[in-house]
Amino acid sequence: MEKKVVVIGGGTGTYTVLLGLKKFPLNLSVVVSMMDSGGSNRVIRDEFGLLPTSDIRQCMVALSSENADQTLRKLFTYRYSLGTGITGMTFGNLFMAALTDIYGGNQEKAISKTCEILGVKGSIIPVTYDNSHLVARYSNGKQVLGEHAIDEPDGELVKHRIVEVELFPPAHANKKAILAIKSADIIVIGPGDLYTSILPNFLVKGIKAAVRRSRAKKVYVVNLMTRHGQTDGFTAGRHLDELQKYIGPVIDVVLVNNKNKYPREVLKRYEQEQAFPVVDDLENLQKPLVIRGDFVSERVYEKSKGDKLTRSLIRHDSDKLARKIVSLL
């Protein structure tokens, strides 16, 4: 029987892991954060009254079949750079919004039909179907609502630390997410923005308990770079501590990249955004098991036209990461 792998996340990091894992004969599921509120998602939430689908859309593209129509796959990564009110929207989100309307408002059905059209391998599971927003409390006492506002903090806020994140209103787990976590052989958490892509999943009622109860091996993939306004100065250990503050000391394996000879030019661009390579300070750790290796991609990623959000230039390598994860099974 195929081993059951559950990836928990959302965003580019999850996209990267999935792209590698789908090449292996696995029973693959991904539990996706539903708290995105920026760009295309703001329109989807506020103007269409739907749940945000950008994280889902990225997972769809990652897991779409090589045999599916390549044009449709390309369209799903397309972001409009023209048209008042359309610029910045992703084709995929507009596709799913139209389909949801056709299905009388049933977004779950629209998502599953889209997966079918794209020949998605594996299950893409929204962590919740509740309409909920991420709220962050900062070290200066301020509270900020909305994943987007937390992801790209402005003004004073970037100088302060996030003390706590929660959901408002509270969200309840999608039963399918609980079931997938329960029966998993391995659960992969990260890489991805800690506060805005990873932790929102564990704030959904029922997810944390399901992960703790699951007999799966729990693997945490540490980010390559820090993120200004969110994880400034965070070492690998600090990332792990912050994660376990929310889910408890359940992580069995930590994957840390130890090859970080990044191009100077790229590092400079990160420096301009006050982002730096994550320092590995896990030398003396007994538990979890720390596995170091070259997990980084040789490619430097650029963002597409019309995209106003910050995206990673330096990314994990899908295949290197997937091979290591599969070796843990």
Add this chain to the structure above:
Amino acid sequence: MEKKVVVIGGGTGTYTVLLGLKKFPLNLSVVVSMMDSGGSNRVIRDEFGLLPTSDIRQCMVALSSENADQTLRKLFTYRYSLGTGITGMTFGNLFMAALTDIYGGNQEKAISKTCEILGVKGSIIPVTYDNSHLVARYSNGKQVLGEHAIDEPDGELVKHRIVEVELFPPAHANKKAILAIKSADIIVIGPGDLYTSILPNFLVKGIKAAVRRSRAKKVYVVNLMTRHGQTDGFTAGRHLDELQKYIGPVIDVVLVNNKNKYPREVLKRYEQEQAFPVVDDLENLQKPLVIRGDFVSERVYEKSKGDKLTRSLIRHDSDKLARKIVSLL
């Protein structure tokens, strides 16, 4: 060898004819007007800098394969009713706009790829690839630019007649349109809005001459209803005269509906828009041949959410029309 049928038009009337004709084993082409400038097309033209694709989109839906993914077909008839700047846009136009951008601005390639995805039977041929607008001169001497402004004239304008239509700037025929017309066995013109869907095709340089030179049987399908501000009081004869004023006395057969017991309620709604059934005054005509019959659909059509344009409630019946056209071959 399959008989070659060329439909010339654009809009709902053409959609209706195609829907019927595609059921027959024919070599089917449709030459489509490219002067639309309303609603979704305004955005496509002014904001995306592309040629309008609504008429093409309707033809695609009409000719799409029953075997194609039904969801995609449904999506291509979908019009957004939510989202600032998105309301009123059609999914199909947004689909082709994204694809054109992916293809480096090549709209022809995007159209042909879309036909492939939808399993379109037959050839959909834009009458021109030149960016041109329809201009109408009215009986009060005023000139109006833009198909949309002519289609839905406001204020004073509706009281005056259209004296002449032309294109600005002049447009040159797509060679494929010329070739299709040249080798056709039958050319079907109409039904459809005379000034805004039918005549724009013949204003494109090369089309009129090609039709006149073609040895095809030329069939004109007379509209069921007049249109306020455009064809007020037009009889069947007046429709024919106006068409032949532009293309010359080339029509061989005129199809006129003689069953017009429309539901009183529907006629009232037309009356509110000052539209009335077209009167058949072709009794004493020697040439062209007038064929009368029941060509009308029993169904009353309603417009979709988010659609701000006027659409026909009373329409020709696809099958009745197609059967008669095929019998002329």
